[in-house]
Amino acid sequence: MNREEILPYLNKFITVTLDDGTADSGYVANPKDFLNESDDDLHLALLNGLFQTEIPIRRIIRIEQSVREETTKIPILGFDEEPVIPPTIDEQIDELYEKSLEDDLNISLDDLLEPKND
Numbered sequence: 001m002n003r004e005e006i007l008p009y010l011n012k013f014i015t016v017t018l019d020d021g022t023a024d025s026g027y028v029a030n031p032k033d034f035l036n037e038s039d040d041d042l043h044l045a046l047l048n049g050l051f052q053t054e055i056p057i058r059r060i061i062r063i064e065q066s067v068r069e070e071t072t073k074i075p076i077l078g079f080d081e082e083p084v085i086p087p088t089i090d091e092q093i094d095e096l097y098e099k100s101l102e103d104d105l106n107i108s109l110d111d112l113l114e115p116k117n118d
Contacts, residue, residue, distance in 0.1 A: 001060040003034055003042060009063055010034060016044065016055060017062040024053050025066055 010031040017023050026046030028034075033042060043054045087095070 001057050001063070003038075003057065006034055006044065006057065006060075006063065009065065012065050013067075014046075015064055015066040016046070016060045017064075018055065018059045019061055020059075024048075024055060026051070026053070 006028075010028050013025065013027055015023050015025040024046055026048035029045035029047040029052055030043070042057050044057050044060065045052060045054045
């Protein structure tokens with residue numbers, strides 16, 4: 001791709017597709033570089049939130065305007081898992097009572113402090 005093809009997208013949120021099939025999105029962070037007349041080793045800097053990537057324009061095969069909300073995903077650890085709900089005091093007392101009725105009483109502090117995933 002050349003410099004002239006990128007000029008209409010300088011003030012827009014874009015998605016570029018590279019020659020290896022990957023895509024990257026963001027606002028053009030270096031628009032002044034494209035106002036010069038040179039295409040020699042020109043890089044497109046895309047800024048998307050806290051991430052900035054620099055892509056050689058020779059690797060870009062397609063540019064399209066995109067909706068920003070559809071291109072960002074912030075990973076949240078544990079979001080896909082079911083939430084762990086700690087046992088209530090009543091549940092812990094019931095568990096201790098049940099264990100006290102057993103012939104062998106083995107209770108550790110870790111058993112009381114760590115929530116169980118039943």
